[in-house]
Amino acid sequence: MADTLLADSNPADILCETEKMAWIPFTEAISYKVLRVSPETGTWTVLFKCDKGSSFAPHFHYGAGEYLMLKGVMDYRAGIARAGDYGYEPLGVYHERTEFVEDTVLWFSNHGPVAFVNPDKSIIMMLDWKFFADAQANQAKAA
Numbered sequence: 001m002a003d004t005l006l007a008d009s010n011p012a013d014i015l016c017e018t019e020k021m022a023w024i025p026f027t028e029a030i031s032y033k034v035l036r037v038s039p040e041t042g043t044w045t046v047l048f049k050c051d052k053g054s055s056f057a058p059h060f061h062y063g064a065g066e067y068l069m070l071k072g073v074m075d076y077r078a079g080i081a082r083a084g085d086y087g088y089e090p091l092g093v094y095h096e097r098t099e100f101v102e103d104t105v106l107w108f109s110n111h112g113p114v115a116f117v118n119p120d121k122s123i124i125m126m127l128d129w130k131f132f133a134d135a136q137a138n139q140a141k142a143a
Contacts, residue, residue, distance in 0.1 A: 063112015072104025
């Protein structure tokens with residue numbers, strides 16, 4: 001009976017063969033690959049590819065985030081992150097600037113939305129699990 005319960009409630013694993021996935025444009029100089037989204041928790045995990053000289057607009061984290069630099073250099077509020085560096089960004093943090101000094105690839109997971117804002121801090125755009133789920137679905141339709 002225990003085997004039956006385990007088999008019936010064994011959720012599917014996720015395996016992303018990232019080399020086979022297409023990059024999805026976010027801006028002219030930044031693109032991403034969706035690795036996982038979770039409607040249950042609001043968590044979303046992506047790979048970002050950022051061209052040298054590109055940047056993210058000012059934003060607030062409405063959920064804690066973490067990243068691992070796979071390639072390149074990122075200059076932001078906490079300092080300069082290089083390939084191999086890990087960073088944690090707490091709930092509520094405001095990033096006035098996030099610049100990519102070299103061509104960069106980073107793994108990024110956020111446990112809630114990120115709100116891009118105008119100079120008066122009014123929200124321009126929200127990045128959340130739904131944004132990335134929709135992008136992933138649209139990519140699958142196009143393939």
